[in-house]
Amino acid sequence: MKELTPYLLLTHIKVNGNPFMKSPAIEIKNLTKTYRASKKSPAKLALKGVDLTIPRGSIFGLLGPNGAGKSTMINILAGLVVKSAGSAKICGYDIDTQTRQARASIGVVPQEISMDVFFSPYQALENQAGYYGVPKSERRSD
Numbered sequence: 001m002k003e004l005t006p007y008l009l010l011t012h013i014k015v016n017g018n019p020f021m022k023s024p025a026i027e028i029k030n031l032t033k034t035y036r037a038s039k040k041s042p043a044k045l046a047l048k049g050v051d052l053t054i055p056r057g058s059i060f061g062l063l064g065p066n067g068a069g070k071s072t073m074i075n076i077l078a079g080l081v082v083k084s085a086g087s088a089k090i091c092g093y094d095i096d097t098q099t100r101q102a103r104a105s106i107g108v109v110p111q112e113i114s115m116d117v118f119f120s121p122y123q124a125l126e127n128q129a130g131y132y133g134v135p136k137s138e139r140r141s142d
């Protein structure tokens with residue numbers, strides 16, 4: 001077994017005026033993911049009914065052996081992988097029904113470099129801002 005890969009999940013916490021203030025940072029129920037079979041490999045059950053609640057204000061490390069499903073879980077929360085079943089909320093926002101708010105409430109720092117090396121830092125920020133629909137007047141890229 002390779003060394004375990006620690007992950008740190010940091011969520012943005014809005015304290016004032018948020019109707020979901022009392023909700024946990026992360027609330028996962030029966031989260032299940034089966035990757036579809038391909039020509040090369042059979043279907044893979046990566047997450048099997050995971051229940052997990054992470055309170056606000058906490059620092060939480062998600063540890064597990066290679067292939068345990070850590071990345072799958074984080075990618076579902078970040079909207080990068082489509083779950084097969086179950087539900088997940090980030091700061092009280094459901095990733096299915098309140099997708100924009102849920103995404104705005106989480107930040108993921110990837111393990112590997114995932115930037116386009118041909119972009120300048122300015123271009124990279126502008127590009128991301130575009131994806132997230134941040135109006136130009138609200139951007140502070142320079």
Ligand SMILES: Nc1ncnc2c1ncn2[C@@H]1O[C@H](COP(=O)(O)OP(=O)(O)OP(=O)(O)O)[C@@H](O)[C@H]1O
Binds near residue numbers: 035065068070
């Ligand atoms: N896109 C994919 N298609 C098919 N199977 C996948 C895909 N991504 C991951 N898997 C499989 O799902 C299981 C969980 O993988 P995942 O990457 O979530 O584990 P992990 O805990 O992050 O592992 P590691 O510690 O190596 O990063 C593994 O068996 C993996 O091979």
Ligand SMILES: [Mg+2]
Binds near residue numbers: 005070071072
């Ligand atoms: Mg991983």
